[in-house]
Amino acid sequence: MKLSHRWLTRHLPDVPEPYVIESILIQMGIEVSAKESWGQDFAAVELVRVVARVAHPNADHLSVVTVEGRAGTMTDVVTGASNGMVGEYVWYAPPGTQLPDGRILDTVNMRGIPSPGMLLSASELGFQEAGGDLWVYRGDRPVGTTFLEAIGGVDTLYELELTPNLAVFDQSVLGIAREVAAVLGLQFRDPSREFRYGTDGNLVGIVDPMGCPVYGLTELRLEGDGTTPLWMQVLLRSIGIRLIHPVVDITNFVLWDIGQPLHAFDADAVVLPIEVRRATDGENMTLLDGSLCTLTPEDLVIADQKGPIALAGIMGGDRASVRPTTRHVFLESAYFSAAGIFKSARRHRIVSDAAQHYGKGADPSMVVVAADATLGLLREVSGLATRLERSTLQGKVPNRREIAFEPERIRQILGVSWSDQQIQEGLGRLRFEVRDRSVVIPWDRHDVMATEDLSEEVARLRGFDQIGATLPSTPTRPGSRDSEVSFHENLRDKWAALGYWEVVTRPFWDRSRDVLGLGFEGTPVVVTNPLREEESELRRDLLPNVLEVLAYNRGRREQPVSIFELAPVYHQRNGLPVEPMALAVAEVLEVAMQYPPAADVGIFRLKGALEWVNRQLNLGLHEDPSGPIPGFMHPGRSVALYNASDLLVGYLGEIRPRLASLKFHAKRIGVISLSPIVPSAPARGGVILAPSRYPDVSRDLSLMGPNLSYQAIIKTVSQSGALHLQKMRLIDVFAGDFGKSVTIRLIFQSMTRTLTDVEVDQEVRQVVDALKQQGVSLRGQ
């Protein structure tokens, strides 16, 4: 909602400075999302007096007008206007002035005579005025007055964000002024005069009293051609309301002034009597905005004997709408129940000022006040005579709600020690009437149902900063993360420490993004209203999201990429969602050009990282190079991963190089995909052995054999029965035309004595014999 500071003076004669208003609004929970000054554009427009007027020598329909401005300056301006005679006061915009339509004025040559700027009509200033071309001023301000001064100077405009509860009662200048007055204890002008409706009961019948508890209708005859008073035009324009016709302008004004929507019908187009009823199925009507609206029995309509003339409380129909020529008017002031209006407006997707007010909840007691205010304002329109004819008020203003007054509970909820009297006084300022042990709720406070709500009211009024700051008195014992959460956090820490950057991706996914050819098992959770086509389901695999990040970064620049994410994936099982955690790691396998140069270890950095994490966090993973791996993986450079219960949980390896280059801007990419990711091996504690005090002996063996795998060598060596073999290390792998050769280093050591060469030789022989039985031979033998 837009709020004009100037408008507030209607209800607050001593309106505080704009910055004070802003701080009060914030205290009351009304968010000020923007603030701007309004009217500055009018500062250049000046009141001038016409001192001479001659016909243009070269054009029949033009005149050269000499005007006297500030400090006696004389200016000749060419005008096509028929009015603006000598002695009249008119508005002059000098060159450089920007008009509301965006034009910036200049000195132009008008048929041989230079004309600086222009004399203005009302519409050129964005206002309405009956009468001639130029806007002739009839007030008593002196020459040189700016138009800005004439309309009361610069205004401050606030853009207010009203939360749904505040929108119920704060959606008007009156509502805001009341809040400000309550906080500051200011004098406040409450429009409370009520219109006395007549008893022409045959005008209207309420068929649905639940949807419409109160309905007032007044018949008006207008005579003459009035325009809306300038002060009202200024206020309406400042908050962005278009000026249409005095009757419509005034109902708009009353709507924003006191929050009560009104509607005017062209009475000549209405076939009486009017009914307030539910629409019939399939009934339809053309609305004011020209759209056709198909109604249902859930919609409340204002209908005459020919059909609906308004979608009640939301928008008028086209048939009986007020036109510039309309001089016979039915003025509606009514109270509709909020829920019905809210639902209808939503169903028809109509956002109108009336629906914005009725749909949140209006004040039934304002029906008669708004009617009175409207008729009063109509009388202010010069040149327009208003004659009141028939009128009627149907229905009855409901009683105000009463709830229990529980000051002790209010104190307890807020944690304050305010006295009963202070609380009662505070509520009173906000129009809550305390009677004995109950509180009478104002009609428009549909949001207040219980003591909790009253607590907020008192707190708002006195200021949230008046409430102390305490801590809950419950004893505090520091909390900690449980084992599962700690495991996840640990896992993240480990990968980051290893040099892999954590990324965070959104879980939205679509099979159109499946460049890996993952294939799809199981059932996804489908998003039925995605923001984008390519986000139509939730991911079942984390790796593609992480690879997209890799591709994004490689697409931007050729750079090393080592990233991981630990996040849920989503499956649908038996119609229910499950969200297991997954780990995905991706790394571009290339050696950065650097000095001193780095070693190229390829996929073995990633593999080593996983092996380290596996051991550190008891993941219990073991690998199988011949296990199942997805088709997009390099078959010779991948392993399947199993957990301690031999359940297949993922894979590690390289993406096929061709796919990597084609889709991810990198020749070689190493990846890990794991899900579910849980520690599956028991934690290992216990004794850490002291090292032997005796020297160790190492021997290197170069081995050859068909399909030599290191895993097989380890297995054979460790089962060879060599008693003092402590460690074994791979120190070289060499491939030549002879096949593949693997050099291992064996380290022997005893805990109790120094081993002799003979003993070590004996054990080496044992190892070699075991290897030979597996078809492995020593190189050079």
Add this chain to the structure above:
Amino acid sequence: MGEDNADELRELGEQLQDASTVLQVQEIRNAWLGRKGIITARLKGVALLPVEERRQAGQQWNSVRLAIETMIDDALARLQNQEEILQLEQERLDMTIPGIEPAVALLHPLTRVRRLVEDVFLRMGFTLSYGPEVESEWYNFEALNIPPNHPARDMQDSFFVDIPNLVLRTHTSPVQIRGMQAAAGQLPVKIIAPGRVYRRDDDPTHTPMFHQIEGLVVDHKISLADLQGTLLAMTKDLLGSDIRTRFRPSYFPFTEPSMEVDVTCAACNGTGCRVCKGTGWVEILGSGMVHPVVLRNGGYDPKQVTGFAFGLGIERLAMRIFELDDLRLLYQNDLEFLSRFSRYTGRPAL
């Protein structure tokens, strides 16, 4: 000892003078003191002398040998020194070349900020609590006093899924209900619930997925003052003791009274700038006293207990801490951007 010895020592001296490498000196040592060396031969000759001369000659040649050894050792030391100096000179590196830093990466800023907040509340005695992301409409809306057609459902445009009555949760607040149900009537309930949440928004200040941390305390006589005290402790802990905090009334269907919390803008220190739209304040969380309907849905009697709850946006806090103005950067995962966070060594320590 006579002319003889002096000549020999002079000759040795000259030889050593001429030697320019350690190897040459070692050759000289061999020539003089080796098994077939000059002095060795002389010493052997002593054995042939008559007994009465043998003792004196022996002593004499021994002292000559000692003198020779000293001369050779000195020469050796001199040359080794020279060679070391040469080697050190040859091995000179350009030590202005930067070192190879260990390839340590960082956790995502959202993870770091989330943990920071969690740690603050863990110290205050909260425990962590979690709920599903694909959540039932009952937990996400109805249980939180947001019936169908409630305007607040407009404020939180939801993603729906192809499973009836489920949505992607629009906030972490459903964990309030789950947390109370899990506590099963025990007091106090004192939980925080971090997690991902989803809303159909995508612009510089909204992303369809973001992170929240929900807090909930339920006990006898919990008050709005307790909420303010807890949040003040949190903001000071998170953002430093010179931070200013402002409490404003607000509206959430699941709290009453409701309250939003602003802190002074980091970018301008409260004087007003583009980041804070000129207000000097940045909103960091929404909170309030748990609505009686919510307490009942969690299995607690609002006549017996009260509670407060709050929900904090991790992205928003991260933006406040790192002075970011575009939320979407946090989801682009541009390594150039992420690696910049390693330069952040400010307060709070992350």
